[in-house]
Amino acid sequence: MSIPGQKPLSNLEELLEGVWKQNPVFVMVLGMCPTLAVSVSAMNAVSMGLATTFVLLGSTLLVSLLRNVIPKEVRIATYILIIATFVTVVDYLIQAISLAVYDALGAFIQLIVVNCIILGRAEAHASKNPPLKAVLNALGMGVGFTLGLFALGGVREILGAGKLFGISLFGPDFQPWVVMVLPPGGFFVLGAWLLLFNWLNSRKAAPVKPVEGHAHV
Amino acid sequence: MTTRIELRTSPHVVKGTSVERIMFHVVLALLPIATFSVWQYGLSALALIVTVTLACLGGERLFNHLSGQQSTLSDWSATITGLLLALTLPPAFPLWMGAVAGFAAIALGKALFGGIGYNVLNPALVGRAFVQAAFPVAITTWVPAFAPGRFGGFAPTTFTAPLMTPPDLSAWAKSALDGFTGATPLARWKFDNVLATPQDFLSGAVTASAGETSAILILLCGAYLAARKFMDWRIPAAVLGGAALTALLFQMLDPARYPDPLFVLLSGGLMLGAVFMATDMATSPVTPVGVWIYGALIGVVTVMIRYFGGLTEGVMYAILLGNALAPLIDQVTQPRVFGEVKAKSVKAKSVRAKPLKGEKA
């Protein structure tokens, strides 16, 4: 978000913002509904990530272009209209590309419209920035979201089916961890990734560990 | 139940019971049950108990290290988790899955909440719930008790290579013991309407998890802990009482369909759960009334799951549910502080004397 007085981000920083520093899945923890629901396999996760990225790019570009025309009173209605348009477009596109992916993602394609990352980007970024910056930021967010989903989907598919992108990794005798493809598995894996991210960040922030008190018993 | 107050002059120094001491005695009380289990199921059960316990200890050590704490291995709690967990698993459960269960028990059930004393749910049951959800087939694959060759070798599933599917056991189990059906008494009651007799249960000759069948032994070990005041006897009493009363009620409603309370008490993991798992100090309520509510709730929910749920056994989820509700039960059953006015009359008073509201505080 551009706070007055703050140095504006360079184009590259704008792009990298969503990939790492403000990663929608691991840092902002936004859009958890599709994240948890469709990340049962790497393929689903990446398809969902790309679909969301497409909607993000299209809607932020349009919002940014129209940012000086849209009256502030009806801006949310306008954003939703624009986002819903791109969701409808991506819905048709996925059906045209692969029905199998369409069936696997189910209602979550239509539900991209209520993904808070997208409205968040339109309101907090695209409505205040020129098209190039808005699109770069959206691209970064989209890539970050896709990576986050892939991180979940990859682990869940490897443990839940012994495969990655449908390619068997451990041979036919692999014992699937059924829980990983069920909803609790999504929470376990997301929790583990969040733990890892926070742990890495806290280590980076404080390289010298403060001396702990005695173990509580 | 009466509370005795001893009046003495100072200094009031007593030899306190430490966590280590209580835990150590729980381990002692579990050993006979584990030994009986090994005698029943042979080498496979022994290997499973050792593996799961080691996995728990390893997990505990790892998380001690990662969180920069001192080692808590010596407080015996991880040993208890390991032993209990192993006793709730099928005796021929593949060892690698047992290790996953042990690690998940410590990681998800204990370390995540901050270690011993902070856990909300019983770690052993968290571990079991995890593998039940992860490996639904392996955790319902049973082997016969007292198979003649049980000390001569392992069940073929025990040494399944890590991450691999265990081989089909039915042929081996049939050859190990004639007439073996591969279903627990609860499953046989639920799906075939065949009731096991109390004699079957008491002799231990039923299909079950490693440490579930020795009802008398479990009660004796529990009695020892209760007598030494290492365990609150009211919890198992409430669990078993709640289950028995519910079972009795249903049997009176429809004797043809529902089994007698004795069957309910002796079958499945109810006895082990009531005595050793529901009583976990960190996860059960502390108020006198709360303890009874908690125990009875577990008993009732167990019977409900067994009778009306998709699963044949419900002790695990009943106890986990009880654990989750324990803080709430504690909160609503707080005893009155000495001198405190009853909540109801306070309310009545404050309604009557509205202008003096500030006085109460």
Added chain:
Amino acid sequence: MNAPSVPASQPATPGAAMIRTLGLVATVCGILIVTAYQGTLESVAANKKIALERAVFKVIPGASSVKEFVAGTGGVRPAGGSVPEGAVKFYAAYDQAGVLKGLAAEGAAKGYADTVRVLYAYDPEKQAITGLGVVSMRETPGIGDKIYTDAAFLKNFVALDAKLGGDLKSLANSIKVMKHGTRQNPWEIDAIAGATVTSKAVGKGINESAQKLLPLLVPHLDTLQGGQ
């Protein structure tokens, strides 16, 4: 809230301007959606056809084309538009010479976790159900998914009796799922041991669908012959 591009104290926008802007945006969006719809129409239809054929060919081996029909009280007619009340949609599969190879229809019933939807094949000559495919299910992997991996279970659907009764109003014997190992009659399905609930859902889905479809369909079978 205030971004550099928006003046700090903005006067209220006139209503006409708001309507104008929204109208403009809606027009742009409308054009985008219609373009996308038109552009993808052909490949979506092609994809749907391929998916349907793949599913039907799996339960009716030897077929090479599929047509959709609707059976209602007024007889059988090619599907188009919505399915009227009381009517049932089904598929007719033909081989290369245009000979009717079999019929397929969907059945659905509640399983262990969610609705189990299956596609079954009906052979008019044998008056039997001759194939089973799963359309969608969320049953426990490793247990419930045996309904399409377990060879012994699929054998139930080689020739599952689905004869109509004398009055042609319902099946002579409703299709039943029996506990594993107790199948006796040709209209019974032997359940999978350990996956009884899912097996029952399959049987129930087929039975309900067949009870509804076959009485409407069988009297008009001749209209389908050589329907190419």
